[in-house]
Amino acid sequence: MLNLEEHNYNLPPREKMHMPFVVPDSYFTQLPGRVMGSVKSAASLTVPAGYFENLAGRLLARINDGEAANEIAALAPNLQRIGKQMPYQVPAGYFAQFVAKPIVAPKKTAILRSIQRVTSWAVAACLIVLLGFTLWTFVGSPVAGNSSAEEAAATALASLPDDAFSEVADGANLPTGNSLQVAMGWKAADKALENFSADELQSYLQNSGLEELYNN
């Protein structure tokens, strides 16, 4: 370390030392004010929202810009020459009008939601009632209304010999009014069934499985 006293330098007293640098007049008096001005100015600078979050993305976009064009030029040069012109037409003003379209589902009020909930249950109940009525009409009703007649028909048909059925099933004698009278046994069945309407008879045949026999 340099010791000036050892080297016997004759330095003037510190207060008499002359500084060769010049400081502008009132520099130090104005300095605090100028510093504060700079601080305030720096604080008022703004950066657009999301600037730093999007910076990397924007840089990548610049880097990627032209990458696809270079790729297709190398890959399929004939294709690149065609360009990107779209031949499709769009109705005039389509995009301007698109936003104006009511594409958002209308808001449902609490009352409307309750009505819709009740309505859906009511529709379900109606469907169940309708289904029950249909079943009762087409399946249950003839059995209940003509049970004695049906029992008589069943008894009469049961008394027929097996070959009487097979004769009908062979297709030679379809169950018309005349064919039913071919055998004596059919007479009793015919008599028992005469009170049946065509629909009721059809229903009975379906339920008893006889229709399948005829169809086969």
Added chain:
Amino acid sequence: MQHEDDKVLLERFRDPAQKEKAFTAIVKKYQEKLYWHIRRIVISHDDTDDVLQNVFVKTWGALERFREDSRLYTWLYKIATNESLSFLEVQKRKYASVSVDDEESSSAYAATQLKAENNFDAKRLEWKLQMAIQQLPEKQKVVFNLRYFDEMPYEEMSEVLQTSQGALKASYHHAAKKIEAFLLDHIDA
């Protein structure tokens, strides 16, 4: 037109007082890009309009649950792609009822749609390009459109199509080669 940043739009959308205005801004910002993306797949304007509306209606419903794991832009493209392909699948199935082969019916359906366009002209190069694109399998068609027309980076395309970047590059290269070959075959036709 200067569009708002997606993050700002999403913040505004989450504010009930600004929700509808923010949504309208999102629609304005993306309608044209999504329209062309859909139209290149389904071809007809009316079908595109239906699909585009479905996309935005679904967006309205799902935007509140959007957690920004992906970018809004790629998320919208994903919805649009799925909606377009689903729509096309239904149309193809209807068309396939009169045709035996599925791939054949797909190309035939696309060809019918192209020819139904008012200004269709098979001699014009841009229509030939569209015809060539319609020969591609659906997924490859989407990859080609996104890269060729939208110049979408593979990284973003990977988010949209949930496929690796390597597979997308391979798919694009195959598609470009097939299209070039088709065009060379049909250039004087």
